[in-house]
Amino acid sequence: MNLQEYIDSQNITKYHLSQISGIPKTTVIDICSGKSSLQKCSARTVQQLAKALNCTMEYIMSLDTTDTEYDKETGLPKSKKYLECDLPPYLQKSLENMKQSWKIEDSGKRDLHWDLYWGELNADINSAEIDQTISTEQAWYLREKYLRMKRDD
Numbered sequence: 433m434n435l436q437e438y439i440d441s442q443n444i445t446k447y448h449l450s451q452i453s454g455i456p457k458t459t460v461i462d463i464c465s466g467k468s469s470l471q472k473c474s475a476r477t478v479q480q481l482a483k484a485l486n487c488t489m490e491y492i493m494s495l496d497t498t499d500t501e502y503d504k505e506t507g508l509p510k511s512k513k514y515l516e517c518d519l520p521p522y523l524q525k526s527l528e529n530m531k532q533s534w535k536i537e538d539s540g541k542r543d544l545h546w547d548l549y550w551g552e553l554n555a556d557i558n559s560a561e562i563d564q565t566i567s568t569e570q571a572w573y574l575r576e577k578y579l580r581m582k583r584d585d
Contacts, residue, residue: 434466435495436517438495449484453483453484455480464517470493523553523574526549526552529549534578553578554579
C-alpha cells in the first residue's frame with residue numbers, strides 16, 4: 433500500500449490531507465504520485481502526516497511508493513492510474529455507471545442504458561475539462577479508457 437491508497441481508504445483527499453497536516457498541497461501530491469519518496473522526506477513532514485492520519489511515523493514510512501515504475505524521459509509513473517484521482521463526485525458517479533454498463537456489454541448481454549451512460553460520461557468529462565476541474569491529459573485518459581475513444585476520433 434502507498435500513501436495514495438491509504439488516504440483513499442480513509443476517504444481523505446490530498447487537499448484535505450494538506451490542510452489538516454500543514455504540508456503544502458504540492459508536496460502531498462508529489463508523495464502520493466510517487467514523484468517524491470517518503471524515504472527522502474524530512475522527519476517533520478513524516479510526523480505531520482502521521483499526526484494528521486492518526487497513525488505512527490513508522491507506519492507512514494512503511495507506505496511503499498517504490499513499486500511504481502517511472503518513465504525516464506518524463507519522470508511520470510508509467511501507470512496512468514493517478515489520472516483517476518481527485519475527480520469531482522459527479523464524474524466519479526458517471527464513471528461507475530459506465531464501468532457497470534461495459535461489464536454487462538462485455539459479458540455478451542445487452543445493457544439498454546449503455547448509450548445513456550456513455551453520453552452522460554462524455555458530457556461530464558467535457559464539462560470538467562472546460563471548467564478546468566481536470567486537465568486535458570486526464571480528460572483524454574478517461575475518454576480512451578472508459579469511452580473507448582481514440583484521440584483521432
